[in-house]
Amino acid sequence: MSEIGSALPVALVQLCATEDAGLNRRQAEAWLERAVLEAPGGGRPRLLMLPEVWNAPYAVDRFAAFAEPIPEPGADLTQGPSPSLAMVASLARRHGVAVIAGSIPEQGEAGLIYNTATVVDPRGVLLAKHRKLHLFDVDVLGGICFRESDSLTAGEALTVLSGSSDPLGTGLQEPPNLGLLICYDIRFPELALLMQQRHGCTLLACPAAFNTTTGPRHWHLVMRARAIDTQCFVLACSSARPLGGGYPSYGHSLVVDPWGTVIAEAGEGEQVLQAQLDLSQVALARQAIPTSHQRRHDVYRLSGAPGSSVHEAHFMNTDCVG
Template sequence: MSVADMGLPVALVQLCATEDAELNRRQAEVWLERAMQPAPGRVKPRLVMLPEVWNAPYAADRFEAYAEPIPQPGANLVESPSPSLALVARIARRHGVAVIAGSIPEQGSHGRIYNTATLINPQGVLLAKHRKLHLFDVDVPGGICFRESDSLTAGHALTVLSGSGDPLGTGVEEPPALGLLICYDIRFPELALLMQQRHGCSLLAVPAAFNTTTGPRHWHLVMRARAVDTQCFVMACSSARPAGDGYPSYGHSLVVDPWGTVIAEAGEGEQLLDAELDLSQVGLARRAIPTSLQRRGDVYRLSEMKLTS
């Protein structure tokens, strides 16, 4: 049975970063290779995903030390100056699989550091990169205090990859347009709605690292809400919760369908999460509850923003 006759098989890699950058890359390689050897009865994924900041500790004062240069879309990442993305690109090319390579700290120009997610095609070529638009600056009484803006610069563009020509090599009959966000970005519904309303997205990918303060309150709620808002699939890949000290990631990587139903969920620790996206559900949901056709443009509308691809 071909991929076109079934759903789109995907795999989310929920792993935990350490202080050792080389160890983080080795662990990512092990998990990505494991993803390409599915359990009996499962098919190999056509799209694999890593979490937010998977190559470094998630700590505002450490991002600069782990930052790597990331070239512009179109670059062959196998020869990239980023050792983390070069590793992922080699695996993508070895197995002929597309990878949403989570995010890593990016060394930008003029000393700027970004939290940047990337999309890599099955030939190891960079298709798109997204610099996190909304920096995680929060202070929850009795919970977490974190300020990404102490070290990071925010991005300035919405990032969408068109499905035209099937750049991800999914093999499905109607390849999805994919919107790329990073963690805190998902809390701003306008961004996801623009991706769906103006750019036809049917899949939202969210590398993330919610924590044990915000996760129990909002992780499932926000991911399911954005799926219902946009009638898209939402793939939310979290980092795993550390056994000892460190950023207390919530875990619980999710795949949510366009009806808001969680179709796959991980636990707290390191884990590979498999799912199959029945992309026909996007059209079914939008025909059954046609919110896109019922919006009141005479009363309210979304403004466009700069787009990258």
């Protein structure tokens, strides 16, 4: 049973992108509108989520054509330069709901292109942005060969959104501290552990696009492993499996609890995945199995590299809608 004030209803939107940017925005908006509807047997979602690169084909030679400028946190996205995020922000404001807006190709400085995830508050304001740190450069014999670094530049900071003042407008007594990762980032446990140990994260969000080679092998394993490592909830929102050609996304969006249990899972196609996060389970898991207090810092410890940085956002909750 959830403690009073600890339940967070969420909805993950699993969808497919096309070669038509305008169509991608319209389809994403329609799916988000559907996700806002009250879930059967549960409350209206307070947090929505989109997958990795939802506004463009997931292809290294197409990222630049679909890239959009993304302002810095604090900007009103409804008036911003990104049409994709302006749509998300307008929907967020219309319904008074926060959105982890997946990732889109970002047109950065000096012509650089990034794979960038964002978080939007219920007023349509940008709370956080995370540039993918680990680019997906792999060559699996007999499987898939993909090199994001052929067109993308890696980010340089981990990204954490503090729950202080409840910027997501959850209404919870103890709003979550949110760590933001993108797909391949989740394979590097040090990143998630830093988010939990140094920045107090209780919720990790990972928009992703695992494929039909890596997905069957590792999708469930790595998401459950990071949940167990950090004793956090993990939201893993995937793109849907295309019916025709294109990048073969695995689908199977997941919600994993701090015990490593999958509490909600999507199929392969387009759909909305609803779940209730009982955030009181974070403290219970950490009390029952107190790994955070049992680490041997005299033998090993996490240490940020010289010059490493973190984007840690703290926002005052001023007139949040909802």
